[in-house]
Amino acid sequence: MRLPEYIASAIAALEGAGFAAYCVGGCVRDTLMGFKPHDWDVAVTTIPDETMAICKAAGYRVVPTGLKHGTVTVLVPHSGDPKDREGSYEMIECTTCRTEGGYSDGRHPDAVAFTGLIEDDLSRRDFTVNAMAFTHAEGGLSVLDLFGGQNDLKNRIIRAVGNPDTRFTEDALRLMRGVR
16 A cells, blocks of 8 residues: 555655654555545644644644644645645645543534644544554555454444443434445
């Protein structure tokens, strides 16, 4: 497996600064299913200000789209070369690894805590097939799969991460995602 150049470039910038960055969620699921992902999300161990500073220093444009939840949108030339100003740009949502607490409105977390731990980030996700990450290993990428998502993909099972009642009470929209 190979990441698109623009993703590999952004991850290399973050890792070059001493932090970890992981492709997470639907892009991992879709790649493992043989589909081309329509977007790439990256979980990072940096806090938003660090993410913005590192990406700006690497020559990328950044947009502080959801700082409260740890999200920064990084605009990377499709070629992956930060000096390429002629080609098209790709948007990458880089979000700090986090935990969430309380969902009083049944849709959005009341509190977010940045932990910098990929395990925390994966454990807050909706379904096992969306709770996987690509991580660098010798010779390429490997899949970090703490909740059996690969096996569930193979067996065509949609299963919540942790207690299903808790997952669906946190965010009722997850029921619709499961059906979709």
